[in-house]
Amino acid sequence: MSDGQPSPADQGRIVVSGLTKQYRTVRAVDNLSFTVQPGRVTGFLGPNGAGKTTTLRMLLNLVTPTEGTATISGTRYADLAQPLRHVGAVLEASSAHKGRTGINHLRVICAAAGLPKQRADEALAMVGLTPAANRKFKGYSLGMKQRLGIAAAMLGDPRVLILDEPANGLDPEGIRWMRGFLKGLAHQGKTVLVSSHLLSEMQLLADDVVIIAAGRLIRQGPVAEVLGSMTQSARVRVRTPQAEALVTALKELSATVEPDGQGALLVAGVDAPAVGRAALAAQIELHELTPERPDLERVFLDLTAGKADIR
Structure with missing residues (x-):
């Protein structure tokens, strides 16, 4: 939409259509199309080099497509008004000034985005980092950095959450927490798109899967349907x-x-x-x-x- 406000009919829906990215002699993404529905967790799966991260970066306007479109709630990410209120994303472990505390890191983001200061405290509590609020970022473990990144993504209470390998650095308890957290967001009607190599965890977490290889779509649909389609493998x-x-x-x-x-x-x-x-x-x-x-x-x-x- 021209004013950057998502259409009610498209609210929370991610649509990738004919998306292609060519880097000189390498076609990283090749005419890729799929839809991610709100109220569900969708696993975005593929081997190393399949084009998952490139696709997510095109979706978030960090990479320009060679062809095709990628929209969130019917609108390109670049055209969204107040994008942090519509989309939260973590494409790598959170980075911050090593001498800044976790809570101050989030408050800086709130100030830059015009969000209420208290959202920093709320987001930190949401990911279970309140006890580490005043610890400096340099003392955070990789798992804590992952949680801090998710807290930053949730500052605007977005309708859509996009995560690339969010379980990296998490111990089993952290992975279980992540599963419950993301399922809870989907239960609230939010759209959750997760790229991961942890296939056993994705079977527990995801409602739907999109599987790609060499930049092309291989299979998409509800997890139960995709598994059921492979009865010949039983x-x-x-x-x-x-x-x-x-x-x-x-x-x-x-x-x-x-x-x-x-x-x-x-x-x-x-x-x-x-x-x-x-x-x-x-x-x-x-x-x-x-x-x-x-x-x-x-x-x-x-x-x-x-x-x-x-x-």
Whole structure:
């Protein structure tokens, strides 16, 4: 919109359309399109060099696209009036003057952005850093710097939060805190876009995923839907003292069988009932028969295999 105010119909929605970035001989992002909906946590996933950070930087007007558009609430970031009130972003661990305290760092940002001074205290409390408010930045751990960066992003109470690898430097308790914090923001109707390599954590955190490789879209959608689309990757874990006989019986069903290295067999191409029937017909004793559904890490590796762009 020309006045820099987001349209109510688009409030909080991120739309990337035909986005491309060419650096001389390297196409970092290639005709990329996806949508991030409000009220949900969206995981932005891809191998190293996939173009995730470049995409986020184009979204935040830090890099100029070669082609295509990226909008937040129907408006380019550069055209938003009071952008800190619309979008909070952390693309790397917070940086600040090493001699400045955490609370003073946030107060400086508030003053520059025309935000009430008390927002610094509120944001610091929101991320659990109140006890460290008067500690100097040089004494902050990497995890504390991550929290301080998120506090800075939340100063304007934005509708949209964009984070690049926010769990870096966090211990398990910090990661669990981060999960609850981001889920809580989404529950409030905010839009949360998170880039991360921690795929097991993203399966717990994200409602939707956008998976890219070599700058191109590979898959997008709700996590459950993306996992469900890979049913061909489902396997059955079997333990038996008659492994050779079971392998012979399953080959007649055109199943693929391989050892898991821990004394069990992994069977693909047939479901658990079929394995059970084959074992019963061959009078094979089973000690375990467990269906294994693909998790996000396995689906990610299957979808991006051979598509990573080594730069």
